[in-house]
Amino acid sequence: MLYWNDGGMNGWGIGPMTVSTLLLWALVVLGVIALVRYLSRTAPHGPAAPPVPPVTAPPMLPTPEQLLAERLARGEIEPDEYRARLATLRGAGGPADSG
Structure with missing residues (x-):
């Protein structure tokens, strides 16, 4: 009863076996690529x-x-102007504090 067609495989058995074999090899190849x-x-x-x-x-x-x-280094202002502005910045009572 289990051995129809003398145990041979007909078209319905070859198709799924071929597809599953191809899928297996595709998974093996993809696995190797992913591992590498x-x-x-x-x-x-x-x-x-x-x-x-x-x-x-x-x-x-x-x-x-x-x-x-x-x-001062670029020559934009004179040394006297530098000293006056520096005194103003430091709060030493430059010309602005005289009035």
Whole structure:
């Protein structure tokens, strides 16, 4: 009773067997590809993650005294004007305090 057609396989058996065999091999190939990609990503000799830039402090803004000194160095103001403005910045009672 179990051995119809002399135990041979007819068209209804060959079709599902062919499809399932193809699916099995497709899964094996995809598994190998996924494994290779995973190992190449995590291997020490593989491409490394991009370096993280170091955390730096925001650039310091120059103080008013530094700006004044730069203007003197560029020749925009005379030394007498520099000293007067510097005294005003420091609160030493320049010409503005005389009145």
